[in-house]
Amino acid sequence: MFTPILIQLYWGGGVTYENERILADNNTRSTTLIIQQKISYEEFLNLICFHLQVDNDLYRLTLKLYYTFNSNSQSSEIFNDSSLEVLYYLASNVHNFYANVHVTIDPRISLGQSSCMDLLRGFSSVNESPLGTMVPYQQFTESHVFEAGPSTNTNLHCLSNNEDDSNSDSEAEPPTSEESEVVPSSVETTDVDADEPEIDARFNSTNVSQTSNSGFDYANDPEELKAYAINESDDDDDMEIWDQNYPARVGLGMFFRNKNDVMLGVRSWNINCGRELYVVESKSAKWRAKCYSQNPNCNTNFATGPPCSWYVYAVKRRNDHMWQIIRWVDSHNCYGTIVGNDNRSLKSRDVATHILHNMREDLAYPVKQIRAFIKDQLNVDISYSKAWRARKEAIERIYGSWESNFEELPRYIAALQESNPEAWEYLRNIKESKWTLLKDKNYRRWGNMTTNISESFNNALGGIRLMPIKAIINCTFEKSVEHFLKNTEIAWNCQTRLPPRTWRWFEKRDLKSREHRIIEFDFRRGRYKVVSKIQTNSTGGNDYTVEYLDKKCTCGKWQMQRFPCSHAIAVCHNRGDPPETIVHELYTTGAYKAQYEGQFFPLTHQDYWNDPGWKIKADASKITTSRGRRRSRRIHNEMDVHHPDQPRTFRCGICKQLGHRRNACQSSHP
Known part of the structure; x- marks a missing residue:
């Protein structure tokens, strides 16, 4: 039976191997891959190229394996199937073996002088390969990320400087209808949606003219938008990429990794300004928005005065598949539409992004603290429902959805049982009559719905409710470990006969x-x-x-x-x-110490979990919450039963007096 091999890859810098550890410099990058079955050298090389995003036809990879055998640090180059057998031999004979492989990447053809912008875009604008395609240079596509500054005009490099003069001087085809925005030729303009909303003629972009590759032609733009377009420049070092750590820093020419980042950045900027936005157009390759005061459904009380000129237009580029803001007005000239400090631009998914770190630290993070945190960070009052949805989405980002939890639950339970057999056996030995009312045959609790042991669990696991099943089990396990660590330290530091x-x-x-x-x-x-x-x-x-x-x-x-x-x-x-x-x-203290002598072990990596051979089929009808107010799931007992001869007592929500409700209150009807 083949044992999966964990391989740690290092590239981009120099490494040394000492005392069974890899020592790398600051330029070295690393990633991890797992070999699930025995493969050839060519397959192994292709797998590494896939993880490093390197084209094997354009680059030559040199692999060097570092390992420890008989307490000696050794290295071996991997260049064919015979040399790869060393890796398989070590994996089968060394306990808990994992491989350290250093990869040296050398180009198969010489690269000419290229700009930093060209390298970041993943191609060279000067030299072409013999196959007639641009030479990729993927090493820089992930490591070079520049910090986004405040909203400033960002210059773009011409995409092709060696085109013929006839091509570079060709004029764009004039629009056939109203004035339109000119989309660069490097931008994807394929739209999936057939319908388009009616847009003001000043910002209409339905008629796209084809420009040359020499730059962006804005000759047909409205006069009021020419000042907000990207200027042509030969400076390639001004590429500004949006940073999710500073989401409100958005400006003209800024690059985004995907469309969701564009929408999050623009919404964050408007929230920071105390304004709301209105999405004019949202398609697969372009996204446009204006001030909410320009929304036809907006209250007319906010539409007084001149129309707000704020506007943003982002498109998807063809060469690097990144999104870029090509139109940007950096201020609003309206009074705003926010009433009650509840900004509609702040979505529940944005709140989930802000609280994700807090949810990782404390899965039982309460809703009221989420509302207070957003108020402190963004100065926005969010509703209880929006905070609840954000909390639910943050939990699903960490632990997955309800359906995926039920799919992974059997393997997760098997791994938990395998790593902590003593704890598992202890739980199985607790008699059901000690903690379930169903098995209490002699009714020793006189009809009480809870027991001491269940109340102890509730006290230790407070706040864990309405979560995916895997999140509940994982949080229970982590809180149990935390509880044991805390009490073990107290017990062993106790100097008295009693705790x-x-x-x-x-x-x-x-x-x-x-x-x-x-x-x-x-x-x-x-x-x-x-x-x-x-x-x-x-x-x-x-x-x-x-x-x-x-x-x-x-x-x-x-x-x-x-x-x-x-x-x-x-x-x-x-x-x-x-x-x-x-x-x-x-x-006594002795019994207290013996009570917390148990031990826990962490779970292995998910790739090493075994298949227990059974599955759970989830029923979506039972886990989907219905619309409206959330109902309590507490089990009712005799104290919740209302007797007909017992009068009900109502308290008014307006005057706070007993005997009537707010709809019959005299204070509300003078």
């Missing part, structure tokens, strides 16, 4: 016992009468009988809790016995 919490409990009762009066009846049998102190409000002065040797008291606390009450402690002082000797051994 800290139990000791505080005992000291409180011991202090109260000194106010009681003791009357001895039988010293040999340990029978005493204890009279409590009379309080200033004429309470107290109660009589209790203590059977000291039988560990009983008429108050019932000693028998039920197995912990001495204040009356028993008073008798203990009267007899001259050490008070801690009458405490049950379950409350």
